[in-house]
Amino acid sequence: AxxxxxxxxxxxxxxxxxxxxxxxxxxxxxxxxxxxxxxxxxxxxxxxxxxxxxxxxxxxxxxxxxxxxxxxxxxLNDNSAIANIARAHFLKGNLENAKQILLEQFSDLYEGIAGGKYPAVSITDPEIRAIKTYIDVLRETGESEIAKPLADFICSYYEEFHARGFFAKKFDRVDCYYLQNDLDGFVNSLRHGYFNGGNRLGVYRDLKLLRYPVFEDKPAYQALFREIEQETHRMRAQVIEYLKEEGDWDPAWDKRLHLSDGDLALR
Structure with missing residues (x-):
């Protein structure tokens, strides 16, 4: 194409x-x-x-x-911008900065959800991203009890109102396991979807983008990540070989990707 x-x-x-x-x-x-x-x-x-x-x-x-x-x-609208800036602060390790930014913009949202007064049908994508990052911050700072009603809200939204499109069907269940701190459910669901359910698109990208940071130090997560990464690199080797045959590969990319003959032999 x-x-x-x-x-x-x-x-x-x-x-x-x-x-x-x-x-x-x-x-x-x-x-x-x-x-x-x-x-x-x-x-x-x-x-x-x-x-x-x-x-x-x-x-x-x-x-x-x-x-x-x-x-x-x-x-770019304010909610999207602030949610994304807070995410970058969180991933950089600036938990307090991320928390302050999120509370300044979204405190009414969090309070409304915690009090059962926010209609799930009204939630927007930037607000969902802001809630997810706030949940991550709370879990990292030992405030998981505050995070629980927010996680339950997102899972309820996925179940009742979320547009049941391609990506929604794939990630809703995995996200919900993560938000509710269910490591076994998360690992089993993600492994089945990737290796048995044909749901590969978007998975490795989200792992590399640290979509599930609170689980990253868990041995079960690390083992699954290694399995997915090995399979990803097997497919990558095939693509690289094809691009080289087509003359569409820059040799400088080998060094950027730390490629060796052993990497390409994975195919």
Whole structure:
């Protein structure tokens, strides 16, 4: 498809996602830069990808700078911007900064949910992201009891109101296990979906983007991550071989990805 329509946004969009899924950050950056050049005002296709790539590379200050620019000059709404800035602070380890930012913008939301007064049907995607990060902060700071009603709210929303689209069906159950601190349910659901259920798209990308940080030090999580990463790199080796045969591979990417002959032999 890319050979016939190399700069069609849909193909570049999906190839950015798939490249992140295959742990091919240099290729994801290539498509992301092309999208930024061709569709500079498109939040979904341009900002979101660039922000995710910066998180994947642990360039958190740059992710915050990018978000501020898009919020100030390119129409990114305040809730999205603040939720994403708080996430970058959290992943950087600035728990207090993240908590303060979230409470300044979303305290009414959290209080309404805790008091049972917020209608789940009214929740927006930026608010969900803000709730998830706040739950992570609370769990990391030993305030899990405050997090519990927020987690129950999100799970109830997934069950009753969430649009049952492709990604929703895939991640709702896994997210709910995570938010409710059910490690066994999380690991079993994610392993089954990835290895037996055909649900691979988006999985490795989300693990690399630290979507489930509170579980990262758990041996069961680490073991599953290694299994998924090994399978991801097996598929990646096949893609790299194909790209080299097509003349579409930059040899400098070998060093960036720390590739060796042994890595490519995984295929």
């Amino acid at each position: 890319l050979k016939d329509f190399p700069f069609l946004y849909g193909y570049m969009y999906w190839n950015t996602l798939i490249s992140l899924d295959l742990d091919l950050l240099p290729l994801a950056e290539r498509y992301s830069r092309l999208i930024q050049t061709r569709y500079p005002e498109n939040t979904l296709y341009t900002y979101n990808h660039a922000y995710d790539i910066l998180l994947a590379e642990e360039r958190y200050d740059e992710a915050m700078d990018l978000t501020i620019i898009w919020n100030t000059n390119k129409g």
